[in-house]
Amino acid sequence: MALKTFKPYTKSTRGTVLVNKDNLWKGKPYKPLTSIKYSSSGRNNQGRITARNNGGGHKQKYRNIDFYRKKTNSMATVERIEYDPNRSCHIMLVKFDDGEKFYYLAPQGINVGDKVSNGPKSELKNGNCLPLSEIPAGLNIHNVEINPGGGGKIARSAGTSVTISGTDGNYSIIKMISGEVRKVDSRSLATIGVLSNPDQKNIKIGKAGRSRWLGRRPHTRGVVMNPVDHPHGGGEGKSAGGRHPVSGEEDLRRLYRPGAGSRRRERRHLAGQGVSILKQGPGETPPHGTAW
Numbered sequence: 001m002a003l004k005t006f007k008p009y010t011k012s013t014r015g016t017v018l019v020n021k022d023n024l025w026k027g028k029p030y031k032p033l034t035s036i037k038y039s040s041s042g043r044n045n046q047g048r049i050t051a052r053n054n055g056g057g058h059k060q061k062y063r064n065i066d067f068y069r070k071k072t073n074s075m076a077t078v079e080r081i082e083y084d085p086n087r088s089c090h091i092m093l094v095k096f097d098d099g100e101k102f103y104y105l106a107p108q109g110i111n112v113g114d115k116v117s118n119g120p121k122s123e124l125k126n127g128n129c130l131p132l133s134e135i136p137a138g139l140n141i142h143n144v145e146i147n148p149g150g151g152g153k154i155a156r157s158a159g160t161s162v163t164i165s166g167t168d169g170n171y172s173i174i175k176m177i178s179g180e181v182r183k184v185d186s187r188s189l190a191t192i193g194v195l196s197n198p199d200q201k202n203i204k205i206g207k208a209g210r211s212r213w214l215g216r217r218p219h220t221r222g223v224v225m226n227p228v229d230h231p232h233g234g235g236e237g238k239s240a241g242g243r244h245p246v247s248g249e250e251d252l253r254r255l256y257r258p259g260a261g262s263r264r265r266e267r268r269h270l271a272g273q274g275v276s277i278l279k280q281g282p283g284e285t286p287p288h289g290t291a292w
Contacts, residue, residue: 003199006206016206019199025080029063030093033103037062037086039215057215060085066102067143067151069129069189072119074098078127081106081196088158090196092127105143105156107193118189126193132172133186137164142195144174145188152189154182159198 008014042054063084076094079101084091092106094116104116109126116127120134135141140161143152154176155162166173171183205211208218222232223239 003202012207012209015204016210017202017204018206019197019203021083023081024090025082025093029061029082030101030103033064033093033101034061035064053217053219054215055217056212058085058213062086063091063103065091066104067153067156068149069104069118069143069152069191070149071096071100071102072117075115075117076102078110078112078114078116080112081110087156088197088200089156090158105152105191106196107142107191108159108196108198109193110196124192127191129189129191131186132164132174132184132188132190133167135164135190135192137166139164139192140194141174141190141192144184144190146184148185148187148189150188152191154184155195158195158200161194 002020004018004020006013006016037060039055039057041056042049042051044050063082063086065084065087074096076096079093079095081090081092090106091103092110093101094104095101104127107127110116114127116125116129117123118129120131122128122130124130124135124139129143132141132144140163142155142161144154144162145151146153154174160177162174162176164172165175165181167186168183170186172186172188173181174184175181222230223235225233227234
């Protein structure tokens, strides 16, 4: 899919770069395959913020994607390709010959009306799902299961794929884009093709308001906060942030020791009550009727 730029009518449109979605489904998602998506705004079950800078954003419905692809021995037709706000790649709605519908991850090059199928006897074609043992080395695959029957876990984001570099007994060796090599059970399922929307990485938000639509709140750096709010806070003028905390007993004692002003006020208060003040020695305790 192509990228879409805008004429610089405003300062925000000058730098905005988005993905062109003219070829995607314009209507609402298939309702039986959607569910309510609750927003926690970065808070846990006690209402405390555990993930900062989350909250707000447009209301979204979760699309129930079938990562398992267990319906075999039947052909499915791609009815439409949709935008999904919950992931970076696009999804496709497929309808099997018996009328049952599913949401699958859409690979590149898939079009409305194409046929897809699942199972070891499926054709080596874009969008079909087969066990790793039936897929030749060098072919791009996505939505790879780590354990047989556990659902696809590897290569599910936009423009990603992995390749099979070889076999080792009952295991297939897959190589990821990062260069990492993994051994996966050859009975695990994988889908052929590279996932759609590869231009997702080239998007430029363009303005702060678009981040708010996505549920991203402003991010405040720790070095500009006060010490009470962040470990990097405080300091005179611009500071480079604090170092990591030290866990020695002496440092803890120094940390929780009263300040010099507090000690002076305490001495003046005791002197006003007629208590003699002595100088503290190492390991000593004050005599009766005196204070350090």
